Amino acid sequence: MEHKIDINERELKIRREKIWDYELCAEVLSLETPQTEKKFNENLKLLPELKKELTKKENILFNSILELNVLNKDTKNELTELTEELESLSKRNTNIPSQNIRIRDEICEGINCSQRELTFAGELLQVLKSESHWEGAIEKLLHHFALCLLVPENLYSKVNTYAAKNNLKGRLVYLKTDKKPQLKNFRLQSNSLISKLEINRKHELSDWIESYVTDNFDYICTDDMQEFNHAAKAVTSAGLIKAKIRHEKDDRPQRSGTQSFVLSWDNIQKRRELSFRLDKLKTEIEKNTEKLNKYKIKQDEIKNKLIILENLFKLTIWDEIDVQKYAAALNASHEEKAKLLKDDKELNQLEERLKLLKEERQSKETELSTFTQEKGRLEQQLADINLKQERMQIQFNEHYSNKDNEEIETLVLNFEKYFKINKGFENLDILDTAKENFSSTLEKETEKSEQSLKNTERRLREKMSALTNAKDEIKIKFPSWSADVRDLQAEVTALPDFKAFYERLNHDDLPACLKKFKRKFNDSVKQDITDFKARLDGGTQQIIEGIGELNKSLKIIPYSKNPPTYIKLEHRFTNDIQIKEFQGLLLAAIPDSASVFNKEADSEFENFKKIKTLISYLKENDQRRKKILDVRQWFIFAAIEYYQNDNTQKQYYEDSSAHSVCKGLRKRCLR
Template sequence: MVDVFDHADGETPPLPGYRLSKLEIYNWGTFDGAVYSVYPEGQTTLLVGENGSGKSTLVDALLTLLVRPQTRNYNVAAGAMKNERDERTYLRGAYDRTVGESGRPQIQYLRSGSGHYTALLACFSNAASNDSFTLCQILYLNADNSVEKVYAFCEGQRGIVQDLSHITSASAVAKHLKDRGYNTTSSYKQYLGWFQRKTSFRPKAMDIFNQTVAVKDVQRLDLFIRQHMLELKPWKNKVDRLLSHFNELSEAHRMLIRVRQQDELLSPISEAGVRYQARLDEVTAARKQLDACELYFAMESVALLEPLCDKWQQQLQFLADEITRLDELQDRCRNEIARLTVEIEHAGGDRLRQLPGLIEQAESISRVKLAARHRFEAQLRSAELQPQITSPDQFHKTRQLIHQRRNRLVEDRTQSRHMSSAIQFEIGSLTRQLSDDRNELEALQRRKNNLPESLIAMRDQICSDLRLAPSDLPFTAELVAVAPEEREWEASIEQVLYGFARSLLVAEEVYPRVSGYVDRTRLLDGRGQGQRLVYLKVGKRSESTRRTSSDETLVSKLLYRDDHPLTPWVRSEMRDRFDYLACETVERFQTTRGAAMTKNRHLRSGGWRHEKDDRARLGDRRNFVLGWDNRAKRLALSDSIRETEESLQQLHTRVAKLVATEDRTTAAIESLDQALQIDDFDIIDFEKHEFQASQLRLEMQRIEEADDQIQELKAHRKKLETEVVGYKSDRDRFIAQHTTRETELRNGQGLLNNARRTIEQTEINGRRALLEQEFETLSNQSPAPLSIENIATLPQTVAADLRDKHEKLRERLVPIAKEVTSAMTRFLKNFPDEQADLDADVAAISSFNALYARIASDDLPKHETRFKQRLNEKVLLEIGMLHGSLEGERQEIRNKIEQLNTALRLLEWKPGTYMRLEPSDVQDREIQDFRRELSACLNGTLDGTTEANEATFVRIEKLVAKLREEGNDRWRQKVVDVRNWFNFAARELVAETGEARSYYDGGTGQSGGEKGKLAFLVLVAAIAYQYDLDPNATHSNRLHFVMVDEMFSRSDDQHAEYALDLFERFGLQLLIVAPLDAKARVTEPYVGTYIHVVKDKQTHCSQLLSLTAEEFQEQALPEE
């Protein structure tokens, strides 16, 4: 390469390009009240000073003039936070931070917030073309503490004093500058455009200028490239927009899920509602038919009865006329018969006239007494008596038999009643026993002990009231059991321990509570019956001093529940109180001393008291209480229940037989009592009256056969009597018909009147037309047409059928209604906010259907559309834009690396070689997962199906949740910063052949010194590219100014010199900011101007001192 400082004729050529010739500041930071000027005159300048003297304030003034506000780095040398210094603090002259009276930090300022302005001015000159231009900014604070700016550009060199000294107000700055020949604007973009057109730098030149100021450590290549060569792009707004749109999408999705759930829950309501409505329509139709039934048959009855009543009326008139005619005929015949009877009497005598009456009287008496005889004999037969009675003597003997039979029957009935009462008492006793056994068996099946349910219920109530567990108050029987191999002794042991086993054991710690409770409480079992309770206070006691029981004692035949804390006390009590000797023989029982027992419940206690109790209650296994295994007791109870049921069945059969016998005996007694009411044979003696009537008929026959004239008169009379009988028969028939017709007419007219009233009432109610609509259906459903034969039954039958049909339909409606209301309840439970307008009632079916229809036709499509729109048009768009921006930035980084490589191609690394940067994707799991998840959010979005949209939403939701998660800032900043997606390496290539030589991974060269060297090379290449510098050009109209702030403070001298040589190679003017220490010496060969910044501790104002190299050596640097 050609060194830009080589010159053919040995003369020093002018410094290339536009270079900083002058910097002026007014009211900027701690430079207060006057115009402070720096005159580099295009040469590299060293700016030194102690920390806090104001070096960074000058650097930030140049940054303000050259770099866009959004990206400039204020006070970066001090490692300041982004917002620690800003334009406001510089405008007001912040110089210190103290703690106020309230304990809060308080910033100290040199200037008030308003009433002044700040001016920054920089002049750049090109010595080769003898051209220059001036950049100027005027800043001031508005009333709302916002910063107002005027950007200005002017050809030539200008100054603050000459151009701004006559400004009277900040608002007049723009006009004043225009009047002075400046171009002014409030837009940085336009201001930058003037600057860029003048110096022809690339769009990112001021960004690399800004980054160069921030370069402090160049030890690692990839970090250096990420932090200083590549710009951090703003991603927060994009992510915030995505989160904001996703919030809207999430809300749309929530609403969509809500309406989908509503649609899902309303669907069964609608389906069941259709079935309910269909069934309800059937019920309504049946109700209408039932309501119309009365009117239908009323109108049918009118149609039937009106002609019939007219016909019956005519028939009645005809029958009345016929009856009158027959009455007249009968009267004539009877008159003639009376006349003939008189003639016969005159011809035959009074006897013949008396005989018919006497015969009729005898026959009547005979009939009455014959009926009495039949009743009397039937009553005797019912009592199993069948005597022959033909005389008063026989009648008297029969009455004696009746008395005897009655007394015997009464005795039999009394005996039967006594037997029945005894059996009923036994049935009652066995029934109670059966109930008790069943209850006890049921209770035993729920637990394992053998105690009666009454004791368990009483104990449970005590425990419940005192908040104790049943195990806290055990019965002795629950802790003691008879060993299985000693079952033959079980009955005797149960008898000995009868009272002790049923005693409740109360530990000392709960004794006061239990005792107090028992004293004030009536003890009841589960059925409310009063109970007897024996309870024992259990305290600590020493082991029994009694001898160890032998195998022949009661105690040796027992088992104990060792897992209960009261068992030791029980075991000790057993040895002390119940150490009975178990005697196999009665002889042993008789001769032994002390307490003893046999297997047959024969007991001896106290040495002289003997007891044997063979009552079934004590020897019955059902009454055993010891132990915690009740299987044997349950088996005994089951056997007892079966035997009791069989006994009860037999007893009920016997009672039934006795009742039947008693009923027969009572009936026989009642019959005999009725027979005894006949106390005279004459009452039943009908034979003598039959004989008397026969004798009177014979007498009348003899008299009649004695005279022919009488016979002729009688024959004529007989004929007339026959005619009278015929007339009478016809008349009776007509009267019967008349009565029938009259009844039919009366009933028919009653029915007709009722029917007319029904019709009239229906017309008054205005329901006739509505009910008549059901007539055709009723006509089809009627089993037969209405007729006079069925008019009394058919309407009731049809109405009953319709009523039954209606009831059955209503019953079939109930489960459907329940299904509907259950579905409604589920809906309202899931969506309680709908309860204000909806009730879980079949009456609300229409409201639910309306909601369902609205959701299906309006809400669901609307929310699906809204969800799709917000997914596709907003969230996916934002996802796509974020993805595209990140991928675009990724490609932009690759392009920028290629740009750097273009510049690096112009710089030798070693003789005949150059360096090439190689970016590669970082193998970081978090970044890879983020890129994959972000890309996955866009997969399948073209399908447009509900399933695809849901899947896309789930993927986006997962990604957004991570982006939104609080405390996840590190991850978010890492994955969204595309600079972190790359690792950077450098490869050394031979210029002529392109052959690869060395490879530097992330700046880790073959030696430690090569790391910084390579980083500086990349930095200068980046500047040269963005400034569009050609190191081989003899003249330049490009910007050649760079600021570095403490860049060489952490580098060794060799690497610092290498960097300075690179800057010089490209003809770059440097403003080097360095602390006041020996490290600044390395820059001396390259520096043409020295500036020393000092700060007055009294006034807190900064000052600028221009030094020569010698003055710098003598005054500024500390001695080594």
């Protein structure tokens, strides 16, 4: 009977625990706790659909969180850029972006000039307040030109050199300017682009920029589509731009609003717009973060529900949680036992005796467990002692098996003296502690020695690295230095290679080679490059003189009869990048007077490198070489038509127009 009661109690306990877990899970999933097998099976059928619904919600939340994270990242990046831009704008009055300002500042510092000497076109122009209706369209039209750096002639070569030799880490467009531009006298149309602009007259380039905008941005501003269709160049207030056959309209969000404006020497409005945008972005980030946190909480809740759902899937049989069945069985067993005890006194006595024996048995089992644990501890301690003894014996045999007793005794005495050992070890724990102290001391001394060795190796590598990565002045003085040390590695194992390199340097007669190189360079190379430039200069002078002689003849040849006019040819030096680059390299390759007369100046290597660069440039491209060595390509020719009666200018022709005029003159001469 007791065995039967024990079984029923265990089974009931298991089912109470399971029904308790089931109730908790059902409450989370909004399910009713079943009291019958029918309700249990109904819940079981609901689980797959519930899992499908929860999985769908989890996927939706995952995608929403992913989208919000990407949106927040983009918004934070824009916030950082706007903050940097506002900080930059607060330090100046113009609307030029901070990236362009940074490049301009680096160039100014590199060539030692002021920011006023290198100004952006946008810093000298702004839309008239009375024409604010056209501001957005004009900003889009002049955006790229406004970001052009205006370089005066006296700084042109320095800027070229700096830009060619340095990584600007950004885009730079610059224009070479002339302080005395040719301003054309004509009446401005009321709807012309230039009539809607204000020019900063306090700057010395104000006339130049007026001339440039008039020549290159001769647009009309009109919303009359019939006028727009007939015009060669036009722009509407909505930003539709027409340049002959090319049409453009850019309505991208980042190109709209005052925050993208770059014109004007007053940035108050742009700073106000950027500050408003900055506050808006901060609000967006806060809202997105708050929404993101809510989504994550919901996501955790759904994940928890899915885990609970998986636990419920494991309960497939009603008997596993049928508490009532096993509670009834236990009650029946207790009633049966009580009935038996009530009718039999001897059985009651045996029941009391059984209870005492159980208590005594429990006490003996507790004592046995305590003794067993102590026995196990002592056995483990003995095993540890034996293992340590075996290890020590092995170590002793490894180090001292080939030594006699006298040597061993001497070593032991030295060891005791070094560590000041007290021989009175009372137990094994003290011996272990002493051993740990010995090991710690030896490890510290070993680490100290290893650190000293590492420091020595580090200093050696630094010296080696200084040799393989020599300073620029050494590489300039010895051009082949990098090639000579290419195979040397800055490692301790390469020390023999460095010794061999040192011995080779001592063996080679470098001073004699240096003297021979200088003599050859000074005797012939300098003169050859100077003569080469002189021949090119002679060719350009012949062209200039030829144009002068030709103009004398053209003055007496009529170009048009009514009214009578004549043509005068004009030449300007070209701004062709390849030709300018070649001229810069040629000029740099000509030895200056200081290097010629200062015999102690070690400039031959530097001059030789410049000449070598020039020769390599000429060899790179045959078509380019033919072009840049033809001095006729160094000029841009134009034709000016004058009235013969008062020599005033009638028309200016350049590019294809000048070419047509010259063909017409040729026909007249042939007649």
